[in-house]
Amino acid sequence: MFSVLPLLVGLVFAAASLTPSLIPRDWLMQGLLVGGSLAAGYVITQFVLALWRALELPVLKGRPARIAHALLAVPVLVVFGRGVILSGVWQNSIRSRMGMPDLEVNNTAKMLLLALVVFLLLFVIGKAIEALFHLLRLRLARYIPARSANVLGLLLAALIVVTLTRDGVVNGAMRIADGSFVAAQHLTDPNVAPPTEPWQSGSAVSNSVWDLMGKPGRDFVLGGPRASAISAFTGRPAKEPLRIYIGLAQDRQPEARAQLAFAEMLRVGAFDRKVLVVASPTGTGWMDPASYDALEYIHGGDVATVAVQYSYLMSPLALIFETEAGLDQITALMRLVYEHWRHLPAEQRPRLYLHGISLGAWSSMHSFNPFQMMNEPVDGAFWVGPPFPSTLWRQANAARLPGSPFVLPEVDDSEVIRYASQFQPPDRSGRPWGRLRMLFLQYASDPIVFYDPTSLWRAPEWMREPLAPDVSPRLSFTPVVTQLQLTVDMLVSTSAPPGFGHTYHAHDYIDGWISVTDPEGWTATETERLKSICGQNGKYGCENR
Structure with missing residues (x-):
């Protein structure tokens, strides 16, 4: 047989x-x-x-x-x-x-x-x-x-x-x-009522419909620290962070959803905040609380974050089968936000940042248009776990200095583009940032980042270099089989504990946001205190104990 x-x-x-x-x-x-x-x-x-x-x-x-x-x-x-x-x-x-x-x-x-x-x-x-x-x-x-x-x-x-x-x-x-x-997106917990504060997305006066927001959006809007918790941590007055979210079910067209998000931003005064983040969710619409909680603590709640859902699928599936959905959505949103932002008086407009995790990082990078923004660039970008097809990430990798590792490259003098991992913080070189700050946070053990289609017949470049501390020294290359292994790795990439694989730790978000946004008056002591309440006991967000 x-x-x-x-x-x-x-x-x-x-x-x-x-x-x-x-x-x-x-x-x-x-x-x-x-x-x-x-x-x-x-x-x-x-x-x-x-x-x-x-x-x-x-x-x-x-x-x-x-x-x-x-x-x-x-x-x-x-x-x-x-x-x-x-x-x-x-x-x-x-x-x-x-x-x-x-x-x-x-x-x-x-x-x-x-x-x-x-x-x-x-x-x-x-x-x-x-x-x-x-x-x-x-x-x-x-x-x-x-x-x-x-x-x-x-x-x-x-x-x-x-x-x-x-x-x-x-x-x-x-x-x-x-x-x-x-x-699953429409399984609303009857015990979770819509927000009552008018500045919250999903409230009675909001452009975002609560029942159409989806569970990831509802969790994002209701989660995060309130002003009282932030003030208790910093010892200074704090603002209520603004979290704006539009669900995929609210309209079929990405342009229409972007218009709703923009209208919501104007309604709640997002452009009056010190820091404005245009974020792209993961494939399912999830917004990692480890990132957004940390940012809001760092800036005393004076933060507005806007995001629009573009898929219901997990990122690896959305990456393959809904490739254009995230790109179209964040591009439509960014076009509206950027045009409004750049016409504001320079001394009055917020600092504008792009942010995305996983598939959200890829789509967020796509919305960064250097030809449009060359004269009035955004303040920075923080991209976490960028998927391997990301064009801007691949271009930055190709420009790395000779001798710098593939998993953690150095680009020019690190004024504009930097890479960080759980073992190497973004400011390790001691060099000053330039006007625009773009940071990639990636773990060497993350297959979403380091999957390589050519591993079907040849060893990936990162496998031919000294391996990072979170990669097994027993790893070896076999044609076809390595491709299958990396494919399985992508499917289970979030099964690794925080700080490994595709599960990014709150501590690394904290270091990243501090480096990219340069918070005024922030101290190393506050960084350690914030790390002590973020990402503890396997939880994603931050708890002010």
Whole structure:
């Protein structure tokens, strides 16, 4: 039933998939990855053999083939067995760096059983595809030479599978996922009443409709510190922070949602604040309280933040299937805000910053138009966990100084663009900032940032350099398998504890905001005090105890 050579190659792929990558994997994700890698090696080898036979090239048969398979089987089984034995050690080499407990020893059996189930399921699907190939080549052989029929049948089978998968299975799954997220967005807790203060989004006089705001927006509007908590922390008078949010359900058109947000900004006096932040949410519309809480403490509540939701999907899914949604939304909003801001008297207008996390960072970067803003630039930008396709981020990386690491580059004299991580603060060089301050916060263990499509056939650039402290020294490159590992890493990127992977810690937001916004009169003592109430006990936001 099984072909021996493809199975042996699949076992090599499976053994390689047991090595560590960027995010620790539990037995469930490891089992899915091992089964998928085994199937990938099997299918790739079968495809090569099918193409070989289709071209009617010579192959080993009979006793020579059995001897060759037996000779190959011994080292392959040794390699796979070694991988299974060491898999726990390899995973713990990441977990220890992230402060996570070691894996339980009884997980190996569950992992192997799941891998077998996944492989068998994929194998059955593969046999169905093989049957399709044979059907097509036999039909074509009636009209064209056998060799041409074999090659064309193989290509047609591949095209049919790709088309059905993309347009049928994937799109159908996306419609189901999108519908479930839409339903979840409208599950309003009856115990959570709309805001009553007129300056809050979702209140009775607001342009933002509470029931259409979605749970991420409601959490953002109701969360965060009030003026009394900020004043208790700083010992100085504080203002109520303004949080403006428009939900995706409020209008189908991004321009209309942007107009509503802009009208809300004018209504509540957002342009009268000291600091104005145009923020882009993550794919689901989530606004990380670790970032916004910290900023409001740092500036005594004299902050207005505006955001508009553009998707219901998680960022990795929205990145693939709703690529333009976030770009269109933040561009429409930024155009309105910037045009109004730049016509205000320079001495009266707020300091204007762009901000985004994850997919929000990518879309926020897209709204930064240097040709439009060259004469009147914004004050700065703070982008966190920028996804790997981000054009501006890639351009900045390409301009890094020779010898500076790919995961934490240095660009020119660091006057305009800086990078920071949990181990390297933004002001570590001691050099002064210029007029415009743009900061990227990224962790070397974040696969959303450092996924590389070319890892299908070559090691990513960051893997060819000395590895960062949050990356396992056991990490290694294997064609195809590394691509699968990084794909799985992206799916579970937020399962890492705060300060690793795609889970950004409040302490790093604090350092970032202080560096980018340069708060007047702020002291190092206040920084440490703020860190003591932010991101504690696994919570995202800040609590003034």
